[in-house]
Amino acid sequence: MMISLHYEVDGQDFALAGEASSNVKKVLKQLGVKPDIIRRVAIAMYEGEMNMVIHANGGIADVEITPSKIVIIMQDTGPGIEDIELAMKEGYSTAPDAIREMGFGAGMGLPNIKKYTDQLQIISEVGKGTRLEMTIFVK
Amino acid sequence: MAQYFHSVTLDKERCKGCTNCIKRCPTEAIRVRAGKAKIINERCIDCGECIRVCPYHAKKAITDPFDVIFSFKYKVALPAPSLYGQFKNIYDINVILTGLKRLGFDDVFEVAKAAEVVTLATKHLIAGNKVQKPAISSACPVIIRLIEVKYPNLIDNVVPIKSPMEVAARMAKRIISKNTGLPQKEIGVFFITPCAAKMTSTKAPMGSDCSFVDGVISMSEVYYKMIHDINKITHPENLSTAGMKGISWAKSGGESFALGDERAIAVDGIHNVIKVLEEMEDDKISDIDYVELQACTGGCVGGPLTVENNFIAKNRIMRIARMAPNIDLVTRFDDLCNWDISWTNPITYKPILNLDNDMVKAMQKMKEMENIYNSLPGLDCGSCGAPSCRALAEDIVRGFATETDCIFKLREQVRMLAREMMELEGRMPPPFRKDE
Incomplete structure (x- = not known):
C-alpha cells in the first residue's frame, strides 16, 4: 500500500512556498502518523521547498508514503551545488543578499534537512540541477 | 460526559x-x-x-442561571476584565463592581488581579527557559482545545499555568475563607464570562483535575441586570485593586503588554490563530518568545456573550487601564508558590483527523477519499450538509454519508436511470420487432 503525492513548487512566489509541506502535513495527520514524525517531515520538506524557491526557480516534489517510511524526492533544474560537503555546513549559504535581507538563506536548509531525516541522498550537477531524496522511517 | x-x-x-x-x-x-x-x-x-x-x-452558549449563586452562603463574583468595557460612559471600575455586587453578591474578586499573577508566573517560566519557545498563552481555552486536537507538536509550547479565571477562583476562596472564617465550601465563586469556552473549561478542566469555579454566568445576562441601576450609583464602594496590566488582559495585546516582552506577538480571531499555529508547527516562527492567541476578534472583549461592539469595548478598556495604577500585585515569584497556579495534569493529543487507527486502513480510505473527491463537482455548495466537497468525501469514507448526498451526484444518477428507462421502454419482444 502506497500513497503518492505530486507537487509543482512555484519558483516565483515566496508566499506559496510551504504549501506542499502543509498539504503533506494534513495528509499525514489523516493517516494517523505520529506527531513527531509529521513534524520532521514537514520541516525537512519546507526547507527543501524554500531551497528550490531561493536557488532554483522552483521544481517538483514527490512524496511516497508507505506504512514503514516516507520518501520525499525534490528535483529542480537550477544551478546545482558545487560543493555538497560545504553546502551541508551550518551557516554556509550562497543565497543572494536580497534573499538574506528577507530573513532566508541562513545556511540552515540542508543541515536541517539532514537533521530531521533518517536518510538523505543528494545528487547534483552544476548547471543542470539537484535531486534530493529524503527518507523518514515511520516506525 | x-x-x-x-x-x-x-x-x-x-x-x-x-x-x-x-x-x-x-x-x-x-x-x-x-x-x-x-x-x-x-x-x-x-x-x-x-x-x-x-x-x-x-x-x-449554555451558562449557569443567575440564581445558582443563591445556593451558597457567601457569594463572590469573579468578573472577567472584559466586563469593564461594556458600559457606555462609565470609566470607573468601582461603579461597575458596586453595581455587580448589588445584584446579590457578598463580595467581588477581580479576575484582572489573577491575570497579573499569571503574567508574573509566565515571565518566570520564559526567563528560566522552563517552557519551549515560542511559549503559547494558555488563557484562552479554545486555543488549548485546538492544540489538543490538531497541533500535538505544540503541546510543549503551551504555558502550563492555570487560566486567570481558575487562579482567581483559588485566590478568592482562600483569601475570603481566611478573612471571614467560613469554610471554602460555603463560599461560592461565580465567573462572569464573555464566552462559551470558559463554561466548558469549568466542566472539563484543562491542566487540572477540578475547577474551583462554582458557576459561570453570562456577561450579557449580568449586563442587562446591571444596566437599570448603574447610573444611579453615586457613592461607589472602593472595591477595585487591579492594576493597568491585569485590566489590559481583556483585549488582544493586553497579555503581551503586561509581559513587557518585546519579542511577543498577539493574534486574535480563530482563523488568524490557525495560520500562526500552522507556521509554528513548521518551525517558521523563530525570533519570538511569547505568542498570545485568542479565538475571538479583539480578544475577550469580542466574546460571543459580550454586549458592546468589540472595537468600542477595546478602546474603553485602554482608557480605563490607563487610569489604573501601574503596580504589580506581587513582586516576587516565590510569593506565589502557595497559590497552586501550575497545571497538575499535562494536556494530551486527542486526534480527530485520522481516518482510521490502523495506518494501512487509513491509507485505503484516503485513496478512496481522493477518488470520491475527484468525482464531486468541487463547488463546496454545502447542500449535502457538509462544509465542502472534501469534507463530504471524508464523511463518505468514514461511513457517515453516501455519494448521493451530493445533489449533483444524485441528479447524475437520476439521469442515468431515466436513460435506462427510455432504452427499456423502446425494446420489443422478438415477435414484434421490425427486423431480426
Whole structure:
C-alpha cells in the first residue's frame, strides 16, 4: 500500500512556498502518523521547498508514503551545488543578499534537512540541477 | 460526559438547517442532518464562531442561571476584565463592581488581579527557559482545545499555568475563607464570562483535575441586570485593586503588554490563530518568545456573550487601564508558590483527523477519499450538509454519508436511470420487432 503525492513548487512566489509541506502535513495527520514524525517531515520538506524557491526557480516534489517510511524526492533544474560537503555546513549559504535581507538563506536548509531525516541522498550537477531524496522511517 | 461537555449547543426550534455555520466552523465540526445542524462533539472547540454567524440565533452558549449563586452562603463574583468595557460612559471600575455586587453578591474578586499573577508566573517560566519557545498563552481555552486536537507538536509550547479565571477562583476562596472564617465550601465563586469556552473549561478542566469555579454566568445576562441601576450609583464602594496590566488582559495585546516582552506577538480571531499555529508547527516562527492567541476578534472583549461592539469595548478598556495604577500585585515569584497556579495534569493529543487507527486502513480510505473527491463537482455548495466537497468525501469514507448526498451526484444518477428507462421502454419482444 502506497500513497503518492505530486507537487509543482512555484519558483516565483515566496508566499506559496510551504504549501506542499502543509498539504503533506494534513495528509499525514489523516493517516494517523505520529506527531513527531509529521513534524520532521514537514520541516525537512519546507526547507527543501524554500531551497528550490531561493536557488532554483522552483521544481517538483514527490512524496511516497508507505506504512514503514516516507520518501520525499525534490528535483529542480537550477544551478546545482558545487560543493555538497560545504553546502551541508551550518551557516554556509550562497543565497543572494536580497534573499538574506528577507530573513532566508541562513545556511540552515540542508543541515536541517539532514537533521530531521533518517536518510538523505543528494545528487547534483552544476548547471543542470539537484535531486534530493529524503527518507523518514515511520516506525 | 465530562470529556464531551460543550457549552455551545443548538436550539432546534430556531435552526433552519442552512449552511452558514457549517462553512464558518474552523474544525468542520458541524453537519446538517434532517434539516437541523448537528455538532460533532469530538471536533467542537467551543470557539463560538457559529453563535456569531447564525442568522437565526439558533446557536447558543449554555451558562449557569443567575440564581445558582443563591445556593451558597457567601457569594463572590469573579468578573472577567472584559466586563469593564461594556458600559457606555462609565470609566470607573468601582461603579461597575458596586453595581455587580448589588445584584446579590457578598463580595467581588477581580479576575484582572489573577491575570497579573499569571503574567508574573509566565515571565518566570520564559526567563528560566522552563517552557519551549515560542511559549503559547494558555488563557484562552479554545486555543488549548485546538492544540489538543490538531497541533500535538505544540503541546510543549503551551504555558502550563492555570487560566486567570481558575487562579482567581483559588485566590478568592482562600483569601475570603481566611478573612471571614467560613469554610471554602460555603463560599461560592461565580465567573462572569464573555464566552462559551470558559463554561466548558469549568466542566472539563484543562491542566487540572477540578475547577474551583462554582458557576459561570453570562456577561450579557449580568449586563442587562446591571444596566437599570448603574447610573444611579453615586457613592461607589472602593472595591477595585487591579492594576493597568491585569485590566489590559481583556483585549488582544493586553497579555503581551503586561509581559513587557518585546519579542511577543498577539493574534486574535480563530482563523488568524490557525495560520500562526500552522507556521509554528513548521518551525517558521523563530525570533519570538511569547505568542498570545485568542479565538475571538479583539480578544475577550469580542466574546460571543459580550454586549458592546468589540472595537468600542477595546478602546474603553485602554482608557480605563490607563487610569489604573501601574503596580504589580506581587513582586516576587516565590510569593506565589502557595497559590497552586501550575497545571497538575499535562494536556494530551486527542486526534480527530485520522481516518482510521490502523495506518494501512487509513491509507485505503484516503485513496478512496481522493477518488470520491475527484468525482464531486468541487463547488463546496454545502447542500449535502457538509462544509465542502472534501469534507463530504471524508464523511463518505468514514461511513457517515453516501455519494448521493451530493445533489449533483444524485441528479447524475437520476439521469442515468431515466436513460435506462427510455432504452427499456423502446425494446420489443422478438415477435414484434421490425427486423431480426
